[in-house]
Every structure is written in C-alpha cells, then in structure tokens.
Amino acid sequence: MVRRTRFNDSDCPVARSVDAIGDWWSLLIVRDAFDGSRRFGEFQRSLGVAKNILSTRLRVLVAGGILDVVPASDGSSYHEYVLTPKGKDLFPVIVALRQWGEGHFFEPDEPHSEMIDRQRRRPLRVLEVRSADGRRLDPDDTIVNKVNQPRTPTGTRPE
Template sequence: MSSHADHHEEHCPVARSVDVVGDRWALLIVRDAFDGIRRFGDFQRNLSVSKNILADRLRKLVDANILEMQAASDGTSYQEYVLTETGLGLFPLVVALRQWGEAHLFKRGEKHSVLIDTDTGKPVAYMAPISRDGSHLNPARTLVRKVK
C-alpha cells in the first residue's frame, strides 16, 4: 500500500490512515466488503484486479485489522474476508468519498450508483463535519494542534 516503512513514527492521523488504506485497491476492497463481497474470487471478478495485487492488499488489510479471515458462512471449505470493528469504522470515510465524487466527478444528470438508507428507502443524507454544538464546520473553523 505505502512505501512508508513505519507509519507509527508519523504524528499525523491522516498520514497514518493513508499508509493503511490510501491505495486505490485497498479502498475498493473495503467498499466491496461493505457491499457484501467476502471471497477472493468475488473480489477479483468485481474489481478486475490481478491475483497477486489482490492477495497483497487483502493480506495488508488483514494485518491492519481491517479485515479478518473466517470460515465460509455457507459451510464450504472456503475462507471469507469479513470487516472487523476497525474496518466497519471506515464506513464514514467511504461515504464521504462517495459523496465528494457524486458532487464533483459526475455531470448533472449523469447516472451513478446511489447509497440508500434501508430504513427510509431514500438516498443517504449529505455527511458533513459538525461541531459539538451541532453547527456545520468548514476548514476556516478548525485547526490542527501539532505535536511538539
């Protein structure tokens, strides 16, 4: 995923996160896992990625505790890749990337997949950072406190 040797030396949470999931294939594997894909062959067919790249990214995601391997849910001898609690925590990131892409990478009226809230049957509301008092935050209202 990253050539950065030891992300634990990095003080920036964004940099550490990118070291783990900042690769195209890693993020698409996580996206597919949220969509219910669990088996190596299904990831490969859906992503059209080479077996060696897929095997490498799956191993790194398992090593990072984002995915775990489990016996197949259908009782066969296959192994499945399942999101861990850590992996499930990536859901807001995947939604934010989706919503940014919808807003900036599609022409008006151009068709694309839509994330639906299964309780309401409607598209998921736009996600934005909010302050502790519930007001929307923009970059001008935030700062990063650097490690000294």
C-alpha cells in the same frame, strides 16, 4: 523497485490512516466488503484486479485489523473476508468519498450508483462536520494542534 514511504509512526492521524488504507485497491476492497463481497473470487470479479495484487492487499488489510479471515458461511472449505469493527469504522470515509465523487465527477443528469437508506429507501444526506456543540464546520473554522509545536495561551501557534 521504489521503496514505499511508511507513516505508521507519524504524529498525524491522516498520515497513519493513509499508511493503513491509502492505495486505491485497498479502499475499493473495503467498499466491496461494505457491499457484501466476502470471497476472494467476488473481490477479483468486481474489481478486475490481478490476483497477486488482490492477495497482497487482502493480506495487508487483515494484518492491519481492517478485515478478518473466517470460515466460509456455507460450511465449505473456503474462507471469507469480513470487516472487523475497525474496518466498519471506515464507513463514513467511504460515504464521504462517494459523496465527494458524486459532487465533482458526474454531470447532474449522469447516472451512477447510489447509496440509499435500506429502511427508508431514500438517498443519504450529505455528510457534514459538526463541532461538539452541533455547529456546522468548514475548513476555515478549524485548526490542527500539531505535536511538538509551542502554543500560546489561546491554543494558536506564535507567528
């Protein structure tokens, strides 16, 4: 079996995030949790994933503080999985992936699930990255200040 590379001590926030939730099953479990799934069987039916894989992914998400295990809301002896505050903070990530998928993997008239504002019953606006002063930013408008690399007085790296 190939050993998985770990990024939990990387100085890159993207690498650490991928380390925590980077496989597709974990992201789909989080998506389903946002959609209201709480029990093992609900996740299994929705995803069609093998029980051993689901069990492993749920355990990793709980250990990572993304999901919590709580007693079943109906008072039965079962338990349920609920998003923690850390897990709920993944909401913009799920919305961004959804919107990216809508824009790149569906024809304009092709039907697909749609996320709507519960109160207004309208589709969401497309997410945008904004500067601290409110300007819309694109990739060319940003730089990453990497750790342990020399900086010039303007914050750029020497060539």
